[in-house]
Amino acid sequence: MPGVLLGEEFPNFEADTTSGRIKFHDFLGDSWGILFSHPKDFTPVCTTELARAAKLSDEFKKRGVKMIALSIDSVEDHNSWSKDVMAYANEADSPLPYPIIADDKRELSVLLGMLDPDERNKDGLPLTARCVFVIGPDKKLKLSILYPATTGRNFDEILRVIDSLQLTAQKKVATPVDWKPGEKVMVIPSLPDSEATALFPNGVTTKEMPSGKKYLRYTKI
Known part of the structure; x- marks a missing residue:
């Protein structure tokens, strides 16, 4: 098609x-x-x-x-x-x-x-x-x-x-559901914690999940 x-x-x-x-x-x-x-x-x-x-x-x-x-x-x-x-x-x-x-x-x-x-x-x-x-x-x-x-x-x-596309084209982040400019974004899973800490001076927070997997990482751009 x-x-x-x-x-x-x-x-x-x-x-x-x-x-x-x-x-x-x-x-x-x-x-x-x-x-x-x-x-x-x-x-x-x-x-x-x-x-x-x-x-x-x-x-x-x-x-x-x-x-x-x-x-x-x-x-x-x-x-x-x-x-x-x-x-x-x-x-x-x-x-x-x-x-x-x-x-x-x-x-x-x-x-x-x-x-x-x-x-x-x-x-x-x-x-x-x-x-x-x-x-x-x-x-x-x-x-x-x-x-x-x-x-x-x-x-x-x-x-x-478009705001999301332009942001994620420049930064190693993704935007969560219902995201709006100025709100927290998510660190992409492929980025190691050590790199994330260096890339995001505002800090990275991780949401604990029952699985114990630390994939929900947030930061402020």
């Missing part, structure tokens, strides 16, 4: 967008990137999602993340619909702060495994699902999430995940 696996290089595709034609790797440059798809322009859930993404664009920018959306509609439709999106975001006088890819031939949707077989247009053709791809500065896929067309995403969660 077409698609990209974690750790693989993301395709360096060319596409028409609301900001002109792009080559994806050139668009990203040295930045992190997020590519998120939606089923169709001028539809209710998609409008709420892209408006929320627009409201959070400064948060993505703070993290050095370039945003780009995608659906099977044309550039013309994207440009027209963008006005509705920004009106929903209560920013009617502002342009959409990120480009939208026009995949009207479904070439990228097929290549990236983004089509939802259960949601189809009036001609019976499948629509794009709600995919999220986070790509690192090395152009490799760091995270993918696939939602059905009927379920809107939580962009606050996507920001939280």
